[in-house]
Amino acid sequence: GRSMAVFTSGGDSQGMNSAVRSVVRMGLYLGCKVYFIYEGYQGMVDGGDNIREADWNTVSDIIQRGGTIIGSARCKDFREREGRLKACANLLDKEITNLVCIGGDGSLTGANTFRAEWPSLVAELLSRGQITKEKAHNCGNIQIAGLVGSIDNDFCGTDMTIGTDTALQRIIEAIDAVNATAQSHQRAFVVEVMGRHCGYLALVAALASEADFCFIPEWPPPTNWQEILCQKLHHTRSTGTRLNIIVVAEGAIDREGKAISADMVREVIKKTLHYDTRTTVLGHVQRGGMPSAFDRLLGCRMGAEAVLALMEMTPESEPCVVSIDGNQMVRVPLMECVARTQAVQKAMDSKDWELAVKLRGRS
Ligand code: ADP
Numbered sequence: 001g002r003s004m005a006v007f008t009s010g011g012d013s014q015g016m017n018s019a020v021r022s023v024v025r026m027g028l029y030l031g032c033k034v035y036f037i038y039e040g041y042q043g044m045v046d047g048g049d050n051i052r053e054a055d056w057n058t059v060s061d062i063i064q065r066g067g068t069i070i071g072s073a074r075c076k077d078f079r080e081r082e083g084r085l086k087a088c089a090n091l092l093d094k095e096i097t098n099l100v101c102i103g104g105d106g107s108l109t110g111a112n113t114f115r116a117e118w119p120s121l122v123a124e125l126l127s128r129g130q131i132t133k134e135k136a137h138n139c140g141n142i143q144i145a146g147l148v149g150s151i152d153n154d155f156c157g158t159d160m161t162i163g164t165d166t167a168l169q170r171i172i173e174a175i176d177a178v179n180a181t182a183q184s185h186q187r188a189f190v191v192e193v194m195g196r197h198c199g200y201l202a203l204v205a206a207l208a209s210e211a212d213f214c215f216i217p218e219w220p221p222p223t224n225w226q227e228i229l230c231q232k233l234h235h236t237r238s239t240g241t242r243l244n245i246i247v248v249a250e251g252a253i254d255r256e257g258k259a260i261s262a263d264m265v266r267e268v269i270k271k272t273l274h275y276d277t278r279t280t281v282l283g284h285v286q287r288g289g290m291p292s293a294f295d296r297l298l299g300c301r302m303g304a305e306a307v308l309a310l311m312e313m314t315p316e317s318e319p320c321v322v323s324i325d326g327n328q329m330v331r332v333p334l335m336e337c338v339a340r341t342q343a344v345q346k347a348m349d350s351k352d353w354e355l356a357v358k359l360r361g362r363s
Helices: 016-029 040-046 081-093 105-127 133-138 164-185 200-208 225-238 262-273 283-287 293-312 334-343 350-360
Strands: 003-008 033-037 051-053 098-103 143-148 187-193 213-215 244-249 276-281 320-325 328-333
Touching: 003 016, 003 040, 016 033, 016 098, 016 293, 033 040, 040 081, 040 105, 051 081, 081 105, 098 105, 098 293, 105 133, 105 143, 105 334, 143 293, 164 187, 164 200, 164 244, 164 276, 164 283, 164 293, 187 200, 187 262, 200 213, 200 244, 200 350, 213 225, 225 244, 225 262, 244 262, 262 276, 293 320, 293 328, 320 334, 328 334
Parallel strands: 003 033, 003 098, 098 143, 143 320, 187 244, 187 276, 213 244
Antiparallel strands: 033 051, 320 328
16 A cells, blocks of 8 residues: 655644544555654654654544644745755655645645655655665655645635634634623624635624624725724614624725724724724634534545545646535645635635625625
8 A cells, every 4th residue: 555644734723633534544444554744844854753653543533623633833944955855855764655735825835846846855865875776766756635724715726725614613603702792881892803815704704793894805995994984883873783893804904905903993983983892803712612513524525535636646646635616525736726826815705795795784
């Protein structure tokens, strides 16, 4: 059987454990040797105890846990060829030539670079006498399948990323909690959610929590947004509503590209309407807690598909990303998705936006 390794890299997200479990078990089922690489690329560069064989039971009892049991890290060394050379030597030591990378677009970009460089890394190790001719021959290529783990749903080429659904649950729970206290005190709450470049979480959370207003990077509000916001809030109060919820994405901007922060929104409301207004920045709470059923299933399905993809790859095959498209697992070229993700913002569903406006009114 082939040898493969799985690692998680970049920001963690709920459902990564489910994906790790699925990769391990599908790999074992197909007769492969499966390794964990702990601490992402750092573990690959450092080697030693960071690369350990997995068995069926090491992934028991992890599907319900948040985060990633094999650790994730950011790694400077892997950005340099010298670091990748060390990583290559460590993988060759165990004859690992199949990788499942679970991470965001940075991690997947790194994987692509590694794959492109691999033959030259092997040649260099051979010329330095660090590996045998036989090993260089047997391990001349590396196959890579990527899975996108990200709470932001910010990756082009997949309908959803692993962790988004759970983050959304956390946001909704938090807004519901804030709601109760806001009702009691007639407060306005400005809730900041994650999403530097992608407003998906903010928009769908606003839709699902009956927020009055929502600020996202994709659709900056009109230049007189302060006026529109206050008119809207004033109107809802005058019809008897006791609370207001405003959702702001981390990366929200105005039409000139300047940041709109939760604190700015609060100040506008306080100054103009004199409402008791509070900001809540949800931060890492959004990454916490147990993964939802959806993210567990997504991890299971994507992990298994990644292993099948690796089994079918030839040395010429380009790395792929396993995506969900129309509720089916599909394989798409990794570089195409990374390039699109870096060049354009992921297309938001404008129908969700229109629906949010219609159901709650944004004027
Ligand atoms: P994410 O995968 O969540 O987007 P990062 O962008 O921080 O997170 O990337 C995670 C890690 O992937 C980095 O710490 C680095 O080790 C590796 N990486 C990212 N971009 C590159 C790159 N262009 N070349 C090589 N490695 C990279």
